[in-house]
Amino acid sequence: MQLIYELSTPGRRGVKLPASDVPAAAALPADLLRNETAALAEISELDLVRHFTNLSRRNFSVDTNFYPLGSCTMKYNAKVLENAAGLFAPIHPMTALLPGGGEFCQGTLGMLYDLGQLLADITGMDEVTTQPLAGAHGEMTGIMLIAAYHRAKGNRKKYVVVPDSSHGTNPASAAMVGYEIITVPSAPYGDMDIELFKKAMNGEVAAVMMTCPNTLGLFNPHIQEISDIAHSHDALMYYDGANLNAIMGKVKPGDVGFDVIHVNLHKTFGTPHGGGGPGSGPVGVKKALIPFLPQPRIVMDDDGLFQVETANPLSIGRTASFFGNFGVMVKAYAYIVMLGREGLIQASEQAVLNANYIKEKLKAWYEVPYDMTCMHECVFSASRQLAHGVHAIDIAKYLIDRGYHPPTVYFPLNVKEAIMIEPTETESKATMDAFIQVMIEAAQTAESNPQALHDAPLTMPVGRLDETKAAREQNVCCAG
Amino acid sequence: MQLIYELSTPGRRGVKLPASDVPAAAALPADLLRNETAALAEISELDLVRHFTNLSRRNFSVDTNFYPLGSCTMKYNAKVLENAAGLFAPIHPMTALLPGGGEFCQGTLGMLYDLGQLLADITGMDEVTTQPLAGAHGEMTGIMLIAAYHRAKGNRKKYVVVPDSSHGTNPASAAMVGYEIITVPSAPYGDMDIELFKKAMNGEVAAVMMTCPNTLGLFNPHIQEISDIAHSHDALMYYDGANLNAIMGKVKPGDVGFDVIHVNLHKTFGTPHGGGGPGSGPVGVKKALIPFLPQPRIVMDDDGLFQVETANPLSIGRTASFFGNFGVMVKAYAYIVMLGREGLIQASEQAVLNANYIKEKLKAWYEVPYDMTCMHECVFSASRQLAHGVHAIDIAKYLIDRGYHPPTVYFPLNVKEAIMIEPTETESKATMDAFIQVMIEAAQTAESNPQALHDAPLTMPVGRLDETKAAREQNVCCAG
């Protein structure tokens, strides 16, 4: 398809602007003006609509394809949630920050407060800030809170411990807060080696970041012990909530010793991912960390009115412009309210059921590096296929030709040729059975005709793209 | 793709219904109850969404493809119109029919009234009813009005005259009102032969139905003479407004002797066609026919309030349940208000420009049976291609493979192998140039490789379908 700039014609417009009802102002001094107008698209409304509509058709998506992208919880996003978010479009965030403005935002402030309460209950935490704008932002916020906690005690400490199976954002977030990273390898049981962990721990460790169930989809049986050890070094336990979808109503991270948690509303709580975002990464903390929560913080006063706290000197400050990705939170709130207690428990149960079902059905065909009951996702290795020269990526591309979005591949890093499948609870058995069949065909084709897998995909607008060329040429902006 | 019923599993649901807050009623007597529940789909919300989203992707549409379907005016449908229509969703039509209810519907009643006024100005008529639900419904309503007019004068008469190039709805609508049809052949200048017309006319002719510009896209130079002749026999002139897009602000049918007109809001006035409908076919009439207009009729009282007239004994009565396809009219009204005087004139001008451009660019390749300046559409014949065994339908199917919705083919009936192209005013030159190029390639392929055209389309989910089998087997409902 042509780029929108290639469709442009000078002087064309996509929309007519409102007429002016005021006099034209005197011109600005020339040195404040741009030399020429920015070369944005110049295209009719129809051509614009056709362009983006046809672009959209070049995507796989949950609404069109099974999308078992591991670690991403690509569950169905209920349409009513989209409608609900639209209701709040006209409300300006500054209103709540004006003197006396909170009174006019009791609905929005109250919803954020309630959402915090609901998430606190789900995670077993004492208070939740909804300000962080994505999972990684939540991680960073959480580690900042931990730093503030330690600093208040006189030593912000130096290290953050992560298992080697951790998501890249964990070490990256801790590094953004100035910590050095200690990576602990996994044990044969698929999670952080507890002995190595013990060795790694010391008084300068500020936090241990865990994903639980971890990125292999396994629930760490030593989790309580790990948090006990961490706490014995006055290190705080950080819970990466990306995999919360496995355990709602089953375990509360706060009960297991975690002190800080972020949740990914765009994973567990049914908000769509938008082809990259927006997400939302609320952070829950135990009581000891509440004083450090970001500002503005929403509190309920004695009259049951919601107030905005902005001047707490202990707070780490602001982590984002206003109250977080509010529209995303509307959806997550409505999702929780709609599913309710039983619905959330059922979501986790069925997510786990589906992952185990796929694991069982495919383990005759694909290596399962850690073969035990998994939680909401299962991780295979294409190691058997590798014997025929077929890589995980080849299987992924084959799946595209068959109409499936590929699972996550090459993550977690501690599994060779990883294929990480997260079906989520919203998929039907028929969909999974068809997918399983195609995965089996992929394994068979790997043996019978590996070249066919190397050649895939053939049915898309483009085949495999030359990534080296892209990185070398750095053509990231349309010239002209 | 599977049928939705093939995706069903007993007991599954697509949506949860509201909980009941009242006691369950005593059961109805058994003889009033159905034996078993209707075997509707039983499918999860995700599977439902995926099914219909993927179904939608199997359509060409204005938003995805150039759609020069002659006689259908497939112009771009501005998105703001869709939003506007949504605003009126909760208003019950019965409210306006309750005693004292009109007071609570001044907005909707007033909008219908205003729309009538605007359409009356555009068409040169004295009053417009917005009740008819599509073009053909408007035709039928219009002919009923004509019958009522003649009946009031003592003789409803017997015949309706139509040219052979007329749309099938014209004779069909007149027949629905009990008239016999006199079809007048076209003359070499592409419109109804005036001499034959004169011969056909007599005192028992109730109406002459014309499309102007006609279905060949030609403006009939004899139109005034025709209406004079018709009127001299006390026959009324009916204007099929399907082609109004050519002449807004240029000619008013009412000025040219037409007594009754329907307009297709879903063609000229920018409302989408919905894959079949809903349309809307308001009917405008000259003063003499006002007493017969359908009920309920919206009138403005002396205080400027809008009232609903329901008991006019001269009226032909109701032609539809309520006030017509109101939501469609919201869009058409907003369209007229938005484009305004200049915008409507420009729409007609550019529609005519585009049709002539395509005609000129293609006439070296395709036969133009009536080669003169056309209005908003141009009609070719595939007669040259027929020499190579290639029919209009083959060219149509080739266009599908190239990403274009085909023009109308085999209509009008008085052109052999007709290819009727209506680009509309909203298409850019670049789109038309690309289309012209592909049409030329079709003509070239017709000579060089006719089989390639017979084989088309190859890129769609299905190739040419066996229509005989469909008609023979009459499989119109999924079994089981």
Next chain:
Amino acid sequence: MTDRHYCPHTLDEQKEMLADIGVSSIEELFAPIPPELRAKTFNIPPGMSEFETFARMQSIVAENSNDMLNFIGGGFYDHVIPAVVDHLSGRAEFYTAYTPYQPECSQGTLQALFEYQTAICRLTGLDVSNASLYDGATACAEAAMMALRVTGRNKIVVDGCVSPFSRQVLRTYLLNLNVAVIEVAPLDGMLNRAGLAEVLDDSVAAVLVQNPNFFGSVDDFSPIADQTHGAGALLIASVYPISLGLLKSPGEMGVDICVGDGQSLGNPLSFGGPSFGFIAAKKALIRNIPGRIIGETIDKQGRRGYVLTLQAREQHIKRHKATSNICSNQGLCALRGLIFLSSVGREGLAELANLNRDKAEYAKEQLAKIPGVTVLRSAPTFNEFTIFLPRPANEIVTGMLKLGIAAGVPLGDYYEDSANALVVTVTEKRTRKEIDLLAKELEVALCN
């Protein structure tokens, strides 16, 4: 020509095009129109931006009472609409397509309409359905005309309990056709069986009934079907599709042609439209059905696909001999109906129907408690029922509108001697609290 967002050509492009055509101005292209015929005036106001247009539309909306508490039906019903309906029918490929004349690039619409036809057949218990008609009232008229064609007779008998709007449309349609329309006056809000027997003879093409009828009464028309067939006529039933979650289907009753309005199936009230009419019939009648029909078939490779079929019935082929003049129908509304029915689903529709009846029965009993109010109890009802007030209903309804309550449809406007009768509709959207409010306010109104 300052805006180029709808009409995209720049002046340069336009010049180029005119040159290619060989004319020097757009005006020249209008030369075929004799100058004396040209419009002398064109009084449309100047245009505005989409933002100003939308604001104008919002201000029009604001001139209505948009939060009326609805206890009115009369053919249009205030039902829930699952969010998926808007989202999916809002797919541009559905709503910006035309009628699927070219099947290969229209399989989306075609398959959906085939599924729609299937849903209508299953719901009504009949064999064949078309792909929609305009609305419920015109569907009654089309069904009657179908019966006239099939039987070659020229009389239509109509139960007076059929919606007055449908009966009016029927009369309008048949006015010019030398057809007698005979109405059987209601008896206690039900079909007067004796009255029917009196007029049913071998000149009758069809009998038209409605279930539930305009009074809200639910009936079993099985005996009527036998009686009608005995006279060689067809039985046409107009039905409220939501009620078919619960009520005996037209197919089970022996109905020949079933029609109805599809508004309640996922289409908003929207001041009366667009909705859609449905029509379903016994298989033998298929060639007489009006409008588009989708049929299943295969391509050369044996792949299943869908096409417009039996087009020889239609106006674009048969012209004045067609089964109807209908061309554009209400396809997108029918699609909404399909999505609605598929979302609510098999068990859901039964649940929904029961919910409606439960609410209405609750309301019936609350209103029955009001001194002076009596309930028409000649027949069971679904979600509408008739009550009799001690005073003219018009007066009461007008008064309650001012309180924001549309309390019901007074029957006096449609039936003689019914000035005090009121038809009250209660859908699943009405809460117990709202019903209690209706009862309270009605009681107050009657005390004044």
Next chain:
Amino acid sequence: MTDRHYCPHTLDEQKEMLADIGVSSIEELFAPIPPELRAKTFNIPPGMSEFETFARMQSIVAENSNDMLNFIGGGFYDHVIPAVVDHLSGRAEFYTAYTPYQPECSQGTLQALFEYQTAICRLTGLDVSNASLYDGATACAEAAMMALRVTGRNKIVVDGCVSPFSRQVLRTYLLNLNVAVIEVAPLDGMLNRAGLAEVLDDSVAAVLVQNPNFFGSVDDFSPIADQTHGAGALLIASVYPISLGLLKSPGEMGVDICVGDGQSLGNPLSFGGPSFGFIAAKKALIRNIPGRIIGETIDKQGRRGYVLTLQAREQHIKRHKATSNICSNQGLCALRGLIFLSSVGREGLAELANLNRDKAEYAKEQLAKIPGVTVLRSAPTFNEFTIFLPRPANEIVTGMLKLGIAAGVPLGDYYEDSANALVVTVTEKRTRKEIDLLAKELEVALCN
């Protein structure tokens, strides 16, 4: 397990699946979780249908003042949003996709984001852009961290006229990094050039400015760019993208990194989010840009396509050595930004910017007429300007809120000695009538 609309399995299917897995209950699948760790309580209220949920959300909306007349900005602006933005960003294939890790089946998102990057480059006059950051404030912080990496220095100088929210976020981000943040106090609502000169030395990694600034003042930072570069530091400018329809671009000024919030580009106010942050920079800095970047390339057949590129900067490859921890960004909001910019278009953005300025200038003059009110005129302004009231602005603003007017943002909360200062924002959406109303009501308020 009564509902099967989100979790679709029927009990039969579930049984079958459990059997295939080889367990007898779902509970067994949770065996890996030690019993003593299991949740003891779970106090989420029972669920409800989507209809009840939507009604709940509507009631929450109703607890806000939804028709406040906005003269407030402070980073978020009440601009028109063409209808196409919602419709196109509402395409399910866009909004229900994940980050485009698999390029072949994600060309829609990838090409759109490439076009977005292009729009941002052209708007800012810089060479490279990423595919979005979280918001404008975090983009400031990311840009500062980028400058720290590039220069290896450890001091950031910030113009005090930069939005206090951005400055607060910057401080929060840098708090743990051994970096000094030095603020240059504003002078007459503008960058204090002398103050800057005082602190600008070779330990400074970057200078952060904002245009228009929090007071509304518009500046030409070209000399500051030279000065900053002279000290070996980078100049970071935070900009309001709508203003770039008119104002000198960061590229023209010599800015090295340009950031901003994209809310004004087609994203609703939505109580503060989601919007998106943008970041653009000179080509040489590309490897230090945080977040996703889309690059153009070809496939084996030479067909053009788009991929995530330079991923070695990112956390999933580089982990703690990445240029940022950002993973999910605000892609859909960036897409909205692209659609907005493409719809408004080249000339349109200039027109829109002028319209904003015209309205604001009109408002400025109306407010200037109010006795006791003075306007800060130290610099030209765009669509925000500062006025001084004869009384504390907080008090007046609180009072006017009760009239439904958000009259402006009082500066006293953010700057010392500014209790009487008020920043008033006027976008193209405010009509002359509304502006006149503001003036009238402010005058009345000041008289009381």
